[in-house]
Amino acid sequence: MSALLSATGVSKVYQMGTNSVTALDNVSIEIKEGEFVAIQGTSGSGKSTLLNMLGGLDHPSSGEVFFASKPLGPFTKREMARYRRFSVGMIFQNFNLIPTMSAEENVSLALAFGGLRGQQRRDRTARLLERVGLKDRLSHRPSELSGGEQQRVAIARALANNPKVLLADEPTGNLDSVRAHELLGLLREMVNVDALTILMVTHDHELANSFAHRIVFMKDGKVV
Numbered sequence: 001m002s003a004l005l006s007a008t009g010v011s012k013v014y015q016m017g018t019n020s021v022t023a024l025d026n027v028s029i030e031i032k033e034g035e036f037v038a039i040q041g042t043s044g045s046g047k048s049t050l051l052n053m054l055g056g057l058d059h060p061s062s063g064e065v066f067f068a069s070k071p072l073g074p075f076t077k078r079e080m081a082r083y084r085r086f087s088v089g090m091i092f093q094n095f096n097l098i099p100t101m102s103a104e105e106n107v108s109l110a111l112a113f114g115g116l117r118g119q120q121r122r123d124r125t126a127r128l129l130e131r132v133g134l135k136d137r138l139s140h141r142p143s144e145l146s147g148g149e150q151q152r153v154a155i156a157r158a159l160a161n162n163p164k165v166l167l168a169d170e171p172t173g174n175l176d177s178v179r180a181h182e183l184l185g186l187l188r189e190m191v192n193v194d195a196l197t198i199l200m201v202t203h204d205h206e207l208a209n210s211f212a213h214r215i216v217f218m219k220d221g222k223v224v
């Protein structure tokens with residue numbers, strides 16, 4: 001089976017005045033549909049940079065990212081926006097929810113960007129929040145939710161428009177061990193039941209071992 005998401009020879013060099021920082025150095029990686037892959041590596045090894053390239057948040061300096069065998073390089077701005085909206089979802093350590101909006105509104109907004117309206121949008125919002133175990137927290141704002149609950153809202157939002165892939169950057173970084181296990185249990189269930197594909201950065205080896213199919217290690221901008 002060919003890869004769903006892949007990078008071939010991807011490098012990223014940041015120019016900082018006269019200095020250049022090589023965040024990614026000729027990285028190649030393949031993620032197959034339905035795989036749960038963990039990325040580990042020391043701080044500064046390029047994990048977030050790689051996720052950002054795969055998620056279409058930034059462009060490689062060289063090399064190419066492929067989704068469903070299609071290179072992202074030639075995508076127009078508009079195609080790239082569609083890719084980020086419909087093909088991949090992202091979650092982060094700090095949840096990144098909109099603080100003034102309720103759980104329901106945070107998810108509904110993503111659906112609105114995806115073109116869903118009215119009753120259909122309300123129904124899908126409710127279904128998504130129920131799927132992550134939050135049907136009793138619809139009107140809570142982020143500050144009125146626990147860390148684990150906020151990350152569940154972020155998952156519902158990331159999956160709102162049915163992406164094939166979830167990219168997760170230290171999703172349990174702000175959760176205690178019990179909450180982290182619960183959250184990864186939910187993600188693993190989505191892989192098993194809904195055939196979601198996940199690429200997750202985590203510094204926690206035990207979590208990576210328990211929940212991922214495979215672990216990729218990075219060092220100094222390279223996959224090792």
Ligand SMILES: Nc1ncnc2c1ncn2[C@@H]1O[C@H](COP(=O)(O)OP(=O)(O)OP(=O)(O)O)[C@@H](O)[C@H]1O
Pocket residue numbers: 014015016021022023041042043044045046047048049050
């Ligand atoms: N926008 C940027 N401009 C300049 N340098 C950057 C930028 N983003 C990242 N870097 C540098 O690239 C390298 C890789 O950063 P990255 O954030 O990918 O590391 P990481 O593996 O995610 O680390 P951590 O575990 O601490 O999150 C680091 O040396 C960082 O300083």
Ligand SMILES: [Mg+2]
Pocket residue numbers: 047048049169
């Ligand atoms: Mg990082």
